[in-house]
Amino acid sequence: MNIKEVQIGKIKPDPNQPRSKIDPAAVADMARSIAAQGIINPIEIDNNFVIVTGHVRYEGAKKAGLKTVPCREVNPENASARFQRQVIENLIQNSMPDMDIAKALHQMLSLITPAKAKKGSGGHNDKGITELAHAVGKSESYVHEKLSLLDLSPVMKKAITEKGIPSSYARALKDIPEDFKEEMEEKIIAEEFQSKESAMAVKRALVQYPDQGVEIMNVDYTGLDEFAVNAQMSKIIPNYSPTPVSDAISAAMEPAEKISDASRKLITHLQNYNPADIGAINIARVLLNLRSVKRHVARWLNEPEEAEPEVIEAKVASLPEGDPNEE
Numbered sequence: 059m060n061i062k063e064v065q066i067g068k069i070k071p072d073p074n075q076p077r078s079k080i081d082p083a084a085v086a087d088m089a090r091s092i093a094a095q096g097i098i099n100p101i102e103i104d105n106n107f108v109i110v111t112g113h114v115r116y117e118g119a120k121k122a123g124l125k126t127v128p129c130r131e132v133n134p135e136n137a138s139a140r141f142q143r144q145v146i147e148n149l150i151q152n153s154m155p156d157m158d159i160a161k162a163l164h165q166m167l168s169l170i171t172p173a174k175a176k177k178g179s180g181g182h183n184d185k186g187i188t189e190l191a192h193a194v195g196k197s198e199s200y201v202h203e204k205l206s207l208l209d210l211s212p213v214m215k216k217a218i219t220e221k222g223i224p225s226s227y228a229r230a231l232k233d234i235p236e237d238f239k240e241e242m243e244e245k246i247i248a249e250e251f252q253s254k255e256s257a258m259a260v261k262r263a264l265v266q267y268p269d270q271g272v273e274i275m276n277v278d279y280t281g282l283d284e285f286a287v288n289a290q291m292s293k294i295i296p297n298y299s300p301t302p303v304s305d306a307i308s309a310a311m312e313p314a315e316k317i318s319d320a321s322r323k324l325i326t327h328l329q330n331y332n333p334a335d336i337g338a339i340n341i342a343r344v345l346l347n348l349r350s351v352k353r354h355v356a357r358w359l360n361e362p363e364e365a366e367p368e369v370i371e372a373k374v375a376s377l378p379e380g381d382p383n384e385e
Contacts, residue, residue, distance in 0.1 A: 060130070060131075061100050061128050061129065061130050062128070062129060062130075062131075063126040063127070063128055063129075064103065064107065064126060064127060064128075064129040065125065065126055066116075066119060066120060066124055066125060066126060066127055068107045069101070069103060069107050069108075069109060069116060069127070069129070070106075070107055070108045070109065071108075071109055071113055071116065072108050072109050072110065072113070072140075072144070074137070074141070075109075075113060075144050076141065076144055076145050076148060076154065076158055076159075076161070076162035076165075077113065077148060077153075077154050077155075077158050078155070078157075078158050078161075078219075079155075080113060080114060080117055081153075081155075084114055084153060085114060085117045085118050085121055086118075086121065087118075088114050088115060088117070088118025088119075088121075089118040089119075089121035089122040090122075091118070092115070092118050092119055092122040092124065093122045097115055097119060097124075097127055097128055099112070099115065100112070100127075100128040100129055100130040101115050101116055101119075101127055101128070101129045101130070102129070102130050102131075102132045103129045103130075103131060103132075104131065104132065104133050104134075104140075105131060105133055110132050110134065110140060110143060110144065111143060111144055111147040112147075114151075114153060115127075138169050141162075141165065141166070141169075142166060142169075142193065142194075145159075145162045145163070145166060145194060146193075146194055146195065148162075149194055149195070149196065150195075155218075155219065156204065156207060156218060156225035157207060157215060157218055157219045157225070159204050160204045160205055160206075160207040160208050161208070163190060163194070163201055163204050163205055164205060164208060166190055166193065166194070167186050167187070167190050167205070170186050170189050170190055170193070187201055187202065203228075203229075204225075206228060206232070207225055207228055210228055210231065211239075211240075211243060213243060213247070214228070214231070214243050214246070214247070217243075217246070217247045221247065223246060223247060223249075224254065226254045227246045227251075227254055227257055229254070229258065229261075230242065230246065230251075230254065230257035230258050230260070230261045231243065231246075231261070232261075233261075233265060234261050234264045234265060235264060235265075235268045235271060237268075237271060238264055238268075238271050238274075238275055241275050242257075242260070242261070242264070242275070245257075245260075245275075245279065250278065250279050250280050251279055252279075252280075252281060252282060252283050253283065253284070255283075255284040256279060256282060256283060256284050256287050258284075259284050259287040259288055259291070259300060260274060260279065260287060260291075262300060263291045263294075263295065263298070263300075267295050267298075270294055270295055273294045274291070274294060277290050277294075288300045359374070
């Protein structure tokens, strides 16, 4: 594909490109770059001089006052291939707003699996997501996260598009009780939260303790980081923990760790001392204590004190797993 200079007046933007609007600041930056370095990457156009990729370069060249621009002619085989090329270029350049990315990915997903793709994140089948992620060179989690933006309320979508609210705040709205979702949106849009992490801390509290939701939402979180937010939660909720699952696991493990630690110390003592250096009387005391330990273990497992080791092992094998993650 040859590169040729084309009069800028002949070139036409693609009205169907995935980007809803071009950021004036991006155009200004591009114009400054073009004025200093020229156009490094040619604009891609079809045989009708309609831009395939390079809309920001085109706008920047006009702003910089160029009369001609270097172009490379490409003619995708169909509208779907053209759209995919445009989306991938924008993702590589990281130059497309998140809501436009979400809409573009959804459109591409509809082309990949038209019968199964549904608006929003909930209806996307795994095969379609996998194919789409591969097509655009992104992870499946990235695709899921962007598509989930389509599930947001119109008010939140508008705030992300027009007010520049980071789309990452959408995570703080997922799965929270419906009674508090609108108020949570208002706090996010009002930029009450210092960071996404602060908003997520409030979300965790709402999910874990919905009965305290009114008190949680009555707090003004302006200027509070994640740790300060958790401190506020502790004032509202007795024994509050931002990591209840981890705490439950630790609590479940604590008794076993204490017993295991004592056992390890006993083994260390046996390895460190030679019986010949202890003396017969003291060894007898040790043996009596070890027999006492054995009896206590049998009682602990509700077995006869003189139970054979095989019986004890069978008893242990019959015990439930006791996974602290299970509800």
